[in-house]
Amino acid sequence: MKLLEERILKDGRVLEGNILKVDSFLNHQVDMELTKQMGQAIYEYFKDKGVNKILTLEVSGIPAAGMTALAFTEETGKSVPMVFAKKIKSKTLSDNVYCSEVYSYTKKTSYSIRVDRSFLSEGDRVLIIDDFLAKGQALSGLLDICKQAGAEPVGIGILIEKVFQEGGKKYRDAGYDIYSLAKISKLKEGEIIFED
């Protein structure tokens, strides 16, 4: 997606350890007009998959997942809700949850993610959304939760994929349909290089 690539080149910054900082428009301060267009692009790609639920992980995936859910709801005329997996055991979250473990390489720690069983069921056709795909740890947790629920993950929409890390290849090889709006092939000495 040209618009996102241009914005990454304009406002993204490369930090040590192959970290791409996009917090001025994507995950701390958020440009909602750009986010709306990203949701629309993801909808266009997956519109024929019979999606009835959008699944993401708090926190940074929420704006784009929300705009994707809204695009599906408005375009199909049927309510397609967003469900976000929670990272902390909440006081108001019942014990009746699907739970999976995620290891974060950025934070060097594991955390558990939870989805209330009421919000994901057998027969659901789930579109998973996340802001980044690198090694695929968060994605692995979300897929595990779909499996526990008997829900079918019919597609995976990613804002920024680091194709030099193994997550994308691993899950494409396993047969998943992954659509990434921006694919970065290299982050080197502050430079950001997109695939082809």
Next chain:
Amino acid sequence: MKLLEERILKDGRVLEGNILKVDSFLNHQVDMELTKQMGQAIYEYFKDKGVNKILTLEVSGIPAAGMTALAFTEETGKSVPMVFAKKIKSKTLSDNVYCSEVYSYTKKTSYSIRVDRSFLSEGDRVLIIDDFLAKGQALSGLLDICKQAGAEPVGIGILIEKVFQEGGKKYRDAGYDIYSLAKISKLKEGEIIFED
């Protein structure tokens, strides 16, 4: 807002300790069409305040704050970004932050919230959005961050206010313009009663 009140009556549940559970449409599974209409209603109320930034707190305030930011952006033709304060010290968040403390009565613990100094400045006209207003702890932290930045909080948009708790009165008495889409005057034996 009639639509939200009706939805609360239909799908909300009252738990022990005056906790209203709205996680089937507002803060775990999210109805984005409803969220869009809430953002539009908040925009209508504050549209003449010269708002140039929407500020919220992760996690549950994000969808409504995002839709409010989008309404301002689309209606005014100027980009009005959403900034969400972060609750955990992030690896990619610099030390150059505004920081405040928030006590959560629900979780019975304090946590710190942080906003990068790049995203809030003197002269900013800030609309604060949150999902709930009860004792006003989160609001207090967000107002403190505005103060540190020299930004002006020109309004506060709340989805659900528990008017039987003191936060709303306290901040209205202090002169803040608070607009709550649903005002609950009583939660009793599973019953939800709105203020009229």
